[in-house]
Amino acid sequence: MARTPLATAAAAAPREGTIDAVEEFIRRRKKATINDVANLARVSKKTVSRVINNSPSVKPDTRDQVNAIIARIGFRPDPQARGLAFRRSFLIGLIYDNPNAQYIVNMQTGALDGLRGTGTELVVHPCDRLADSFVDDIREFIEVQRLAGVILLPPIADDRRLLALMDELEIPFIRVTARPGERNVPPLHTPQIVSRDHEGCAEAAEHLASLGHKRIGFIQGNLQYPSAHERRAGFEDGLARHGITIPPELDMAGDYSFDSGYKAAQTLLAQSPRPTAIIACNDQMAAGAYHAAYELGLKIPADLTVIGFDDADVATRIYPPLTTVRLPTREMARTAADSLVNGEMNDDTSIVFQAKLMIRGSSGPVPKG
Amino acid sequence: MARTPLATAAAAAPREGTIDAVEEFIRRRKKATINDVANLARVSKKTVSRVINNSPSVKPDTRDQVNAIIARIGFRPDPQARGLAFRRSFLIGLIYDNPNAQYIVNMQTGALDGLRGTGTELVVHPCDRLADSFVDDIREFIEVQRLAGVILLPPIADDRRLLALMDELEIPFIRVTARPGERNVPPLHTPQIVSRDHEGCAEAAEHLASLGHKRIGFIQGNLQYPSAHERRAGFEDGLARHGITIPPELDMAGDYSFDSGYKAAQTLLAQSPRPTAIIACNDQMAAGAYHAAYELGLKIPADLTVIGFDDADVATRIYPPLTTVRLPTREMARTAADSLVNGEMNDDTSIVFQAKLMIRGSSGPVPKG
DNA sequence: TTGTAGGCGTTATCAG
């Protein structure tokens, strides 16, 4: 046993002996284990374990002594060994099926913000909700890794098969979604981070109205996502406050992709009279609308006002900078991760974040004539 | 012992008994362990372990039998237990300090491509190379998690402190960088994925020359990154083949950010005669150049040709679509992850990827007059 | 080719 001489030395010299042993240990530069701490602190490893896990049943004196040794020799519990004993890992899974790189990175960064210093790491797991193995893949991921928890991002955060899986696996999870799931039948109650896109959209709509726009083109999001409904409702409500409605011929389908925005805008701009403004339900589609407008020689905002949603990177890269609605994605993810590791949530937990209007150069008054 | 009845049943009925035991086990829907497999297959757990780890010293018959049981009861070895015994985890760390979301997601996706099906997961770890704790944070991450390997992304892939740390920790790693590290002194040899930006840039330069451009503005990348030097050399070489050089007054500093591109382009476009083309060392700066041009009422490409580098998402979102140079980032990361898990690399491993020109709408002939 | 004993580093159980 490598540690016998240490233990012996410690036993021989009550105080200074201990110090020597510690110094000697440090000198050896070997990765410390709970046993080393126990020997050096003259307690059992169980006691050290109690200290690590903040068990209340440890005498303050003992705790301090153990903590001192831990700090001095730089002991950090091995997550694998801990995980084995706990029957779960110290890993949080971030599961998504979303093509938007910016969104993913924001969420990821936010989740990492929330995990920092907790000893829990983030494992990213993209997936394909259209694949046959969709649910099984995720089940395997969670089971094999014995994840401590899972964060589900839209759109799969609203997938019933997944919610059922979470239930079955009894794993802590939290979903990020655009709306309290009124239209989602089972399971009605799950912990969730909800973005209230509604207010921001209504605000944007009122901004358009205040600029005098009345004939407004609308490009919908992918209706399979709750966010598309939520945003639409927000925009419509805002317009309604000023007596404006969107006529059917200016109400275009879209799927949140650049191309769908481009094509929808082409159709919108081919009409006469032309709409003086276009609402796109996300920034990618707004960028597509820019392209359609520029190809027709139209100027933004002189000839056409465009607004988007997300405040993605692209919003400030296209010219002119896009007026859009911002969602605090990073904060949402931070909160999700945070409440996951702290276990401070139940099925009724529903934390709401508001969206907010960012006015930039793409919105202007109605062109004269 | 929960498994005693199973073992007993198996012992009692040599063949059909075994089948019953398996069926019964499956019925219980409990997560299988190596012990279950061993009992059901009537071998020791060590033999099962050998099968799992593809040890050659297992009789084919035995192997088949064990594999059959494994498949039937759906046994998957616990990575935590395995890791504890192996003294390392089954996690690969992706370490980066890079503001470009698109780049990160591409790399991440590529790495996950390479890891798929290997039983190794990806843990993302952003960091801050300017922080005091930079190296220590990463050391702790690697040590505590006992990572199986690490992928270092630029720019930190060229940080000597990190390379020294990798050496000290003796951890398998691979760096992604823009250039064979001729100018990096220690350690000269490390496994690396190298992008040869040079050829693509030279090609782009020749494209400009063929369009008749002679007065060309240049916006440098961040010179702390090897890529900035590599790209510059590529562009210069390509231009040199046509006897073109960049005059000092058209040679602008930049740091790869949108803002730096915007400001540099403002300076360039204020000169007279104006350059007829601008080379930006990445797409973000090219987007900045677009803004500067548009603010002056210039049209692209009629009044000004712009080219970038990366073929990031933004390249096709701005109008007109940007002529740029594409790097196969995803493939690079896939290769990195792949060679890491397969251990098929040594300090002389250096896999090179070529960049390639993507001609789009932002480049056109020199304006007349 | 296969099995036995012991260990990896931590926590749970239960007695003191």
Place this chain on the structure above:
DNA sequence: CTGATAACGCCTACAA
């Protein structure tokens, strides 16, 4: 409040 002992699920060393 503390500690001995037995897990957790797998692998290494050494035998057989």
